[in-house]
């Protein structure tokens with residue numbers, strides 16, 4: 001799906017005012033922690049519209065019935081072939097054991113172990129897909145109440161059964177006046193109603209950055225496409241549970257405040273040449289993905305910031321090698337991530 005306003009990219013109102021154009025991902029990171037936002041700003045990556053995939057089953061198509069059916073049609077014959085092989089192994093083992101030598105039973109047992117190991121790998125994804133299909137078929141049509149400003153829990157399949165078709169934007173949406181660009185993970189479309197979907201890993205309560213994100217998607221969609229976007233969905237990854245956040249005047253105000261704060265952090269950093277300070281509460285760093293230490297692999301794990309590869313700042317060392325983090329490398333320090341604390345705090349006897 002092409003973005004109709006891509007051509008406006010270089011004649012933007014915000015750019016003319018000397019304000020940076022922000023990606024939605026950068027804006028929400030700046031709201032979470034100024035340093036996280038600066039790292040995202042320096043990386044210059046497009047908004048992915050979802051949290052980084054972590055679930056083992058994230059590779060499965062859990063959200064589109066035709067893709068689920070296609071995947072099942074590909075996977076089931078493989079299982080059938082292994083079952084036929086298992087039956088052949090059992091029959092052959094019985095024949096050889098009874099008619100030739102008793103110890104052929106061990107050969108048969110080895111063959112069965114191989115088949116069972118293959119089936120253990122193959123069957124769980126199929127069970128997941130079959131459950132998904134059953135849920136999709138049994139769901140009743142239901143959509144959030146458009147007149148209520150409150151968040152509502154909705155089910156993905158209930159939305160799909162209500163007539164919404166799944167889609168995705170190829171390119172980021174961009175609005176010159178907002179000075180904002182980004183695209184949701186998916187959209188649900190029913191004629192001139194378009195619902196953006198953000199896929200989130202956490203099941204914890206939503207934060208202000210989540211509300212700002214959904215308001216931003218809704219506004220971009222309405223401005224770029226000229227359609228209605230009355231709410232957006234925050235979908236919990238690996239499930240079909242979503243929270244519908246309404247696109248109200250309060251949501252727009254939240255977006256305005258978050259965007260203004262985000263811009264002022266970037267502007268202050270550029271004009272003063274000073275990096276933002278770490279958050280007052282070290283609790284934020286304890287579980288922060290930007291401060292998460294990873295094993296150093298030269299040429300692969302270094303942070304690229306403003307098109308430059310930064311040298312690493314080691315957090316600690318184990319037999320696996322030296323560990324470093326994006327935040328540590330960008331701001332030349334060692335964030336107090338829970339993993340760092342576990343490694344560097346002396347153990348009490």
Ligand code: SF4
Nearest residue numbers: 033036285288291327
């Ligand atoms: S590690 Fe701490 S300072 Fe760094 S981005 Fe995360 S929360 Fe911010």
